Amino acid sequence: MPRFLILLLLFLFSSRADAKDSNESLLIERHNRSADAEIIQERVHVAEFKWHSTSTAFIIVFWLFLACIAKLIFNRASSLTKIFPESSLLIAVGLAIGVLLEKTQVNKSHFTLESHSFFLYLLPPIIFDAGYFMPNRAFFKNWDSILLFSVIGTLFNALAIGFSLYFLSGFIEFSHAFTTFEILQFSSLISAVDPVAVIAVFEEIHVNDFIFVNVFGEALFNDGVTVVLYELFKQFSSLEEVQVVDYIAGTASFFVVSVGGLIVGLLAAFLTAIFTKYSEHVLILAPCFILLVPYIGYLAAETLSLSPIIAIAVCGMAMKQYIKGNVSTSAANSVKYFTKMLSSSSETVIFLFLGLSTVAKYDIEWDLAFIALTILLCIVVRTIGVIFQCAFLNRFRGKTFSMVDQFILCYGGLRGAIAFGLASSISSSVPAKDMFLTATIAVIFFTVFLQGSTIRPLVNYLNVERKKTEDPTMAETVYNKYLDYIISGVEDIAGQKGHASLVHDFERLNNNILCPILMKDHAKTRDFDATKIIRAYAKLTLRDAMGVTKWQPQHKQLATIKNEELARAQKHCSCPSNIGHEANCPLGQPNMEALYNLFSHMFDKKMEEIKELREAVSIHGEEDICDDYMAQAHRKESLEPRSRPLEMFIDRGGFSRSATENDFSRSRSSKSAPQFPSAIVIHNGKEKDDHH
């Protein structure tokens, strides 16, 4: 681990410099004061060192960079990451750095996680990423269970943990006494499953969509409940006496906070879609506001004391569809990468800081009984809650929660940084604050370390169904859709307004009203929106095209088709692959020679091929061409040769022509090859459209 040591050294250097910085500024002040007294002979400096002016920027960059390096190292040390989840390793690194800093007595205040910066800067990218990459279909299929888990489940958890701790405090002497509302405040923050921790762990173990969406949806959307409960009990504990009005207001604020967050999120999504719709001339700015507007939504929700997490997650989920239709592929790709990049680095930074602030900031107050009871209660209450809710849900659902599913649901209830942030913002007038904080840290560590690292073996042992590694094929998607339509039809006949018909109604609304407003050149379809399929088709063709031209060994199988022409194409394919091999050796005289030889060789072959082709065309005539699109297009092209850049290309450069032509024949071959599902699928889609 020499790299690791270097990293630590770097870190120390920067923190030391920072500590010096404060001294320096003092010195400068003194210096300035004395400047009046004596005239200093100032000279032009050839070089100088000034840290203070760049320190803020440096610290930010440094942390981001550290996050990168940590990721790099964990990726290299794969034996370690197989046992522990990345999040726990990061906490451990943070702890180590914290201890080091403690020993070297660096100014602590620079290296602790302020709950302010956590909620304003680190959390939004992660939640946005979660919303943006949420499997929408799976989510809406499970909306009932997610809602139940995140509202009733969290409420139950908070109340049960709180009251049992309060009850137990009658028997056991904890180190600090607390009132009912104080303990309820604590229990509401500890009962919330943390989306950051859940993503971090579940992304690595790849469980199936069903479980993932349930755990993850719960973690995302229980935020509304948690924050409301927390704020409510905070206010209650400061009130002299709590009246009935307060309880009613509290209950109402649930709805205000969650629904408000939802509305703000939808509004932000709407704005983003509108902006992107008109952004064709400022394409380069598109990524900027795709990221900005949801963030504004987050901040606006925070300002209005609504649930910002719900707002930004909903915004990400809602805008995805429209964004993809409106911006260019490269912009969409960049947004995708950038979101992933931001979220993964802020996730890393959060876990690092979690470890760090544990050591650096707080006075730890161990109360073993309290901690042990909290952990125990967290597990027990969650288990009871999940079992009852699943039993209830299973009575009404088509897809039921099996025992294994329920177990993973219970076990995946990880706590994380949000709880920590909330715990550190408990007002210091609460006497038991330090105890609560320590217990929170303990619960987080317990869940992230113990549960996080054992969940993978457990998932293996219990044989939980894994996530499908391959994307659904076109046919699968289309048939799924088809099934939805049928179900909604059946529901219609049965005279029942169920899930499927709701979805159908929404889709109709989406196609008739939303899409024309929010998307540019939206195809005017009334019932069935084909743009998705078209987009998927475009993607597939692109992939095919890339695959064909990339000269991978795989395309050799392509060419095993009997067709005579294909066989010829295959013969020519072999020459480009030669280039690949020969060109790999360093540039030099012999190499250049080889290259030119190769080109002349290819050129000869090309001439030969063209001759053959002419003959072939005259023999085969038209019939061959009409049965597929590809050849048709090809023919059209040959009718108007001047308009195509390729022809210019042939005019100018002899050798280049051979390579391109060569590929033409190959792309033609790929099209008639059986591995071309996209075209077939499209027919399906169209047929279905007609039927409907």
Added chain:
Amino acid sequence: MLSQLEWHDVDTPLIICFWLTSIVVAKIIFHQSKIGHFIPESSVLITFGLFAGFMLEYFFGWDISLHPDLFFLYLLPPIALEAGYCLPFRMFFKNIGTILLYAVVGTCLNILFISGILYLFSPYYQNSIPYIDLLLFSTLISAVDPVAVLSVFEEIHVNQILYINVFGESLLNDAVVIVLYHSLAHMATIEKIESEHVQEAVGSFLTVATGGVIIGLLFVFFTAFATKFSVKIEVVQPLICLLLPYCCYLACESVHMSGIIGIVTCGLMMKPYLDGNLSEKTKTTTKVFMKTMSNTCEAIVFLFLGLSIFSKSHIWDFIFASVTVSACVLVRFVVVIPLTFLANRRRVKKIALVDQAIIAYGGLRGAICYGLVQTLDQDVILSKDMMITTTVVVIVFTVFIQGSTIAPLVKLLRVKTEEEKPQLISTHVLNGFSDDVMAGIEAVIGKRGGNYYRRRLSAFNHDILEPNLMIRPTSRGARLVEKVCEMNAEESRKMLLETFEV
């Protein structure tokens, strides 16, 4: 309480986001309406800022100006990085002589002449300004902003020589101006200037510039290494490509080297290595984000410019302003023409007279001038407010008047345009071929010219640097093959998509 307002918690990020969004909206509206063909984009942003500034001033009494730290630490680096990264590598090094001539000698002459003219007229100003202050002012006013001109050039496809010269000049000219500015700003604090001060200033100019280049190169290694080892985790790669150059900038600044030279060098040199280490997708992401960020940062500076027009602290000196404007325009012509004459003596491809006129006329002032004038120290330079006013006037004049007339001018003068033609593999091959032949001829006649060194450098790069820094070292042949692949993929994609539309 059902709901409450917590403004103070989130005000900073919210304000930032709000401004950014309003910039985007302004740009979208500008491009949706048709006025985009007549006036440059920057003028719209200035106008928008003007309105916003007026509103804020009128209703709230806020006085907004650009804080130097904000400009130098956060707004300038992305602009510089993007400029370096997107510079056409080969063309740049082919024309480096001319570009350096314009950027270094041209800028210095510009500064000297402008300050001379300003000094000549100094008895007529409202308050007397010492020569060193005038020199400082003329330094910062000589920074040429490429954006407006380049957008015009890109629209009408001017010939490549003109393009690269203007682009390269304005890029390096910023660096030169900033370095000179810093050393002059330091000199302005000294009461009596002696000859050794000047010597030291020249010395510091050289150290600062070379120091920037060295640190930049160092960070090229870091970036290449980091991307090499992060091939498996693509998520981190774009972050590294954006972070490390910024790190480079900060490192340069903290050891008082030229951050801008550092980051430009880093951006320029790291590109070939990144091409080898990044996947297609991460490459696009990096590029798109660099462009987005630089675009946004530039817009912010122009917005600030507009905002500050309504500031209370403006001091108008009509004579000073008009002298500055006319000096800026005239001196550029005076400097460009003899320098081009010099350059043409050594060039094979001459720069035409019309091109010279465009180069001279295209000297718009922009973001950098404004950022620099804001960083002047009020205590040292007493007439700072007047300088700010004048700078704003110069920028507004050049952006609005020159910027909107340059496109018609280019058409009127019939500047040689480049037809847009597809990238040909054969040109690619032949270029490499001609380079080799030239190097061979030079070897035969026993002369060590540019081609010899180019070849040596490329051999060094190929034998030592690339294997260490890149995940898949590329030879010219391999690059060629890759290019063919790319073109083929594009072709086939087009055809497949066409099929679908049929």
